[in-house]
Each structure stands twice: as C-alpha cells, then as structure tokens.
Amino acid sequence: MGRNFSAAALVLFAPLVGAENQINMSPGVTEIGVSIFELHMLIMWICVAIGVLVFGAMFYSIYAHRKSKGHQASQFHESTKVEVAWTVVPFLILIAMAFPATSTLLDVYDNDDSELDILITGYQWKWKYEYLDASGETVSFFSNLATSQEEIYNTREKGENYLLEVDEPLVIPTHTKVRFLITANDVIHSWWVPEIAVKRDAIPGFINEAWTRVPQEGIYRGQCTELCGAYHGFMPVEVHAVSRDEFDRWMAAKRGVAAAQNALAMQTLSVDELMDQGQRVYAAACLACHGAGGEGGVGKAIAGSPIVLGDIATHMAVVANGVPGSAMQAFGAQLSAVEMAAVLTYQRNAFGNNTGDVVQPGDVTGTKNG
C-alpha cells in the first residue's frame, strides 16, 4: 500500500521535482541526515556572516579609498592588538563549530544494535546485495543499471529516473536499524544514497560499516561516488524502504524464487526457457561491454567469436573465471547455475551463432567456481 502510494506520489510530483533545480543539500529522511543538514547550514551561515564582514570591509575600501578620488594612503602596517584578535576570534568560532560536528560524527559511527545486516559488494559496474541471516538462508542478488543503451545514446527519450534506476532495488524495512557491511570485489567503489545520508567506500579486501534507520516509506536513489573505471557513472543505487510487513512478504517471495531456482537447477530446461532467461542475463551482465547485438565494444564481439563457437567447456571457463588482465570479469560467483546455463545457451545461439548447442544447469554445477 505505502509503496504504491509513494510510487503514485512520485509520478504526480515528478514533473515539479524535475523542473525545479535543487540548489542545496537535502536533509533527507533520517535523523542523521537532518543533523548533517543542520550542521551544513550552520557552518554555511557562519561563513556567510564572516564573508559579509570581510568583503564588506574590502568593498568599502574599494569604494572609499581610491586614488582616483584623491585618497591619500596612510602608511600603517602593524597592530598587535588587531592581529591577536583576528587570530583568537576565528579559533573560538572553530571550537564552537567542533561541538556539533563531533556529536554528529559519533552518531554516524554508532553501528551497534542493528536489526538487519546487509552485505553490499561493489562490482564493476553493479552492486550485489546479500541479506545476512543467522539461519543461513541468505538472500542475495545483483542490482544493475536499468536505463537502456538507447536512452544513454540519445536514440530514445530519456526516462524520468534516467541513470538512477536499477533492475532489482535494495529493499529495506522502515523504522529498523539497518547495518550495511560494505566491500568490493575489484576496485574501490563508494555506496551513496543522499536521502538516507549513507556514503561509505567499498574497498576490496576490507569491510566497512554504515547504518541507517529510515522512518518513511519511499524510493531513495543514489550513485557510486568513487571513480571505478569506465562505467563509474552507470552504477546507481536504488533503495526501496517499505513497511515491515511488506518487507517480510518480499523476503518470503525472494526465498521462494531462490528455492525455485535451486529446483530448476536439478531439471532439464527447454531451449526456449534457456534462451528467454539467457537474454535477460545477457542484458544485465554482458550487454554493456559486448553490445546489444553481440557486436563487441569494451569486450570482444560475441557474434562469430571463436570462443563462443568453440568448445563449451572453454566458453564456460572464460565466462566463469574471466580473463585476467582484461575487463572481462569472473562471472562464476555472480551467476546461478541456471543463469550460467541460460546465458551460455543464449550466446551460442543468438547473434547468428547458430551452434544449436544447449547447456543445461546440470552441466554447469560441476564447473562453476563458487
């Protein structure tokens, strides 16, 4: 319900939001966001006040003490009193600023007593979310840019959430202390959602912590904020904050899908099923580098590729393990057995690669690393 409502509100007000040019930081929806915003405004106004005084004096001098008006230069060049004053007074102002800054910082760092832990892993160029669960039933999925290449390359009109939309958003419950454990798989990324005031670097080999408690249902969007390679600008974050009930329903559905996937992995799938799912996996995982028509780009062409047309085991090894020293990542840990089988089948039969080969999930389980 709440989610529908906020979605409707978003559609209604979007033209207004789009039309107005935001010029200031948003306080966002969280307590920390509000206290950061207040800190930001406080310091900005202090700076404005100092600026008015300093520039006021300067412009008065420019106006009144001109040679062209015949003003004679006085020759004073020292005043210990004044110099001590303008060293000590700014120092005191800084001390006054340090108190609220320190207390807000301590709040930002208070990662204790979380009710839900989510592991966020940055990949070139997508995010992986894993809901850590003591029972061991971890739900995990990748979140890719949903904006089409046609929009990016201006052949189709850009949607309202251009570059800020994903195929599968992170879903979190409201009124819950959610702790994010943030890391990366390749290079350094940074996970930022301004409206919930969380920004933390995702560093390969290390895990950072951050937290939020979102009081309001809604969709909150953000982006990667650490240069992470060619498609750094194309790995957004989309967070859906929903009621606890809706979150539980969503989680149950996710578990169901995972179970179904596991069941599928035991079965033999039809070529159509594989091609259908393969196309979706291709669009999410391969298309950015290998092109919508398999024509290549950052990566090599899939159409007519000797690897794709050659031995299935070699093809699978390249997709699963990547090509060291190139932009080709290891997808073994990123794709389920079904997805791996589907995308291999798709690549071997799409774009004029009519090999007729079918790869089944059962063929993958043995080779898949991780």
Next chain:
Amino acid sequence: MGDHHHGPAKGISRWLFTTNHKDIGTMYLWFSFAMFLLGGFFAMVIRAELFQPGMQLIEPGFFNQMTTLHGLIMVFGAIMPSFVGLANWLIPMMIGAPDMALPRMNNWSFWILPPAFLMLASTLFMEGGAPAFGWTFYAPLSTTYAAPSVTFFIFAIHILGVSSIMGSINIIATVMNMRAPGMTYMKMPLFVWTWLITAFLLVAVMPVLAGAVTMMLMDIHFGTSFFSAAGGGDPVLFQHIFWFFGHPEVYIIILPAFGVVSQIIPAFSRKPLFGYASMVYATASIAFLSFIVWAHHMYTVGMPVAGELFFMYATMLIAVPTGVKVFNWITTMWRGALSFETPMLFCIGFLVLFTLGGFTGLMLSIAPADFQYHDTYFVVAHFHYVMVAGAVFSMTAAIYYWLPKWCGRMYNESMGKTHFWISFIGFNITFFPQHFVGLAGMPRRIPDYALQFADFNMMSSIGAFIYGASQLLFLFNVIATIVAGKRVSEEKVWDGAEGLEWTVATPAPYHTFEEPPAVPRPAGTI
C-alpha cells in the same frame, strides 16, 4: 672584473644550453602556458560532453582519460612550473643575487620537463588509451585494472618529481646563500618567503609521491602486493601515501600565489603590506599543518572515529592562519590609495574567490557533513575556486605586473581589463553552479548524469567555453606586448611598486646585480 657583460648566445643554443635565470624562467613560463592550453583543451572536451545528459561526443572510458590528463597536466604541467618560472625570474632579482645558486642544474630541471609531458601525452595514442583513473590514481584502479600505459605515466611522474626537487633545492640554496648584504630573512619580499617555504614542502613530499608510484610499479610488474589485500596489502595505504604528498601539494600550489598577491596588493594600494611578520608566521603554520591533515581527503574510507576527529580538528585549524592572511590583505587595502590596473583586478578577484573556496574548504573539513559532500561536484567547485581563482588568477596577475619589467613594454590595459572581466564572469558561471549540483547529489568524474542536473551543467559548460576563450585573449595580449607594446623605460614601472627588482633598468638586462645592491629599507616596508 664585473665588466664581463655578454648577451645571450644566438639561436636555439641560447635556450638549450642557457644557465641564465631569466631565460630559464621564460622557458618555464611559456612551457606552463602551453600546458595550460592543453589541459584547458581537455577541460573543454569534458564540458562539451557534459553539455547535455546522454553520451554525445566521446565514450565513457575516454572521458576518464580526459579528466585524468586534465588534472595531471594542470597541476604538474601548468600551475607548478609556472610558479617555478616566476621564482626563476624574480627570486634573484628580489634578493639582489646575480643568478640562481645552481645554474646548470636549473637548466636541467627545466629541460627534463618537456620530454616527461610528451611521454604523458603520448599515452593517449597507446593501446588501451591514456591513464583513466583520475589525477589521484587510486589503487587498484591504477594498478591491477589500469591500461598498460600506466607504466609510462609512472615514469613521467618520476621525472617531473626529479625536476621539482632539483628546482626546490636550487631555490633553497639561492635564498639561503645569495641574498645581498643587509637582506635579512625578515626583509625578504613575501614572494621569496612563500617560495622558500614551498621549496621545503616540495623537498619533503615529492619523494613520497615517488615512493607511491614506485610501489605501484612493483605491484604491476614485480608481483608485490602493497595495495592489494589479497597479498596482504591495503588499497587504503595508497590513499594515505598519496594524500601525505597530495595535501602539502595543494599548499605548494597556493603558497607562491599568496606571495604574488602579497607583492601586488601593496603596490596598487600604495601602502606597505599589513602584518609582514604575521604573514611569514601564517605561511609557516599553514605549511606545518599541511602535513597533519591529509586524511580529510579520505573521511569515507572507514577510518576509526578517533582518526576522523583528529583530522577534522587539525583541518579546521588551517582556517586560522589562512584567515590571518586574508585579513592582512584587506587591511593592506584599507585606507590606501587604491587604483585598479589589471594585476590589481586579478588580485581582488583572487581575494574574493579564493576566500569563497576557503569557506567551502572549511565546510568540507567537517567530517560528518563531508559524508554528503565527498566526491561530488561540491568538491569540484571547491578546488577549482582555490586552484583556478586562487593559483591561476594570481599567476595571471603576476604576468601583467612583471611583464613590463621583463620586456620593457606595457601591455594593453583595456585588453587586460577585458580579460579580467571575461575570466571572472566565465569562471563563476562555470563553477558556481557546480556547488548546487554537488549538494543536490551529482557525483564527480561521471560522463553522464541524471536529468535534474541538466540545467546547471549546461550553464557550467557555457561558462567554461567563455573562460577558455578568454585565455586566448590573454595569450594575444602577452604576445602583442612583447612584439609591439608601448615602450616603458622607467625603472619603477608602477608608482607603488617596492623591491629590488624595480631598481634595475627596464627592460631587465640579461645580467642583473653582478655587484650586490645596497639594502636600505627597514623590515615591514616591502
């Protein structure tokens, strides 16, 4: 004995083999201006792509090459060498020395620069393209995930580091040993003081940068894991080392700019610099603090909270000596007899815009707020206010101010003023809206952006084209002055100018102060 006057050699050998501080200064200045145009051209490419949402002109990977080379060339190729050129021209003339202390090394420290930058620029044509990891080249994007050209980049950084260290040693040796009798430290012009302190910063931190790139080289080619957690290293270690160099580096850029402003404002206020001694102490304090604040560039890497607090407090402290400087400049103007020739206009532009950059710097120092500002266009706006409106404006002021002394010809004043106003307006149209998009959530270093940022980005791009074009007017004015400017012959080109460089003939002869001058003036009247 001192009658051994000889002019410069003829032809290209004059420039190749010269040990004359004025020739070398001139070469540094022209070289840095060429780099300024090249880096500026890259900036124009960046702004053209960002003119509208969507990818129009270039690919995302090439966009990253442009931002990387723009940053590297502006910092290491344009701003730093320009101030070294200024130091070469002015320090001997300001302290009454016949030349730099180590003239042959001086030649060498210039001549290794052009090959280094040629090599850096040539990476654009290499397989895999130029470095595309930002001028801060964070590992592992710059090691495991970099194009093969990174090795050439590392070599280029090493060479220009060597050049900077040699240049700094030369400046330190000159200032310490070659001051005219009576030119005590506390009588030196502020430009000399700021450069002396800058030179110590350079000698201290350039080897750190060399260490960082050497560790990268080892990680890339020799199997070490300094910056890879998989081998027991740490990617964040790179950032600590880089910013231990990088933060002093920003003061290396801005301190000589402070020196220039401290020379020019008194001249056009016709009044001695206010608080000479406190200016020297403030410069030294800023230099000291610059070594203990580096991690404020890294608030989001997950440091312990005690570390964050330390770096936040230390960073906030920098506002105190910086404030002292701004107050001193304004008090120097107070009750002076002001006139507004082009150098003074650029200094006032510096004063206003640098102070704005200082304010945003103070905001950025507040760690919790930085969680929202970090790596957004707010940061881009901040550092362009201090680097462009700070360093570049003051450098421009310096050229207009000393050019008549150097070449004995006066620049065209109305063209100079036009240059100032177009620059000032263009600069602000470019960078002021970037505060807004940054606060509204636009990350930096992205080739394409969400639709709500479109209007301000278009404005920014228009401003950038205006600012860029105004630099061509500057180039034209300088060349026109050298070739056909109105001749000036009085020693003091500006009636309010003070200092030994204004006591020699105009244009400054090839050799000056072969006999040490008398230094009569008391302290504080520079």
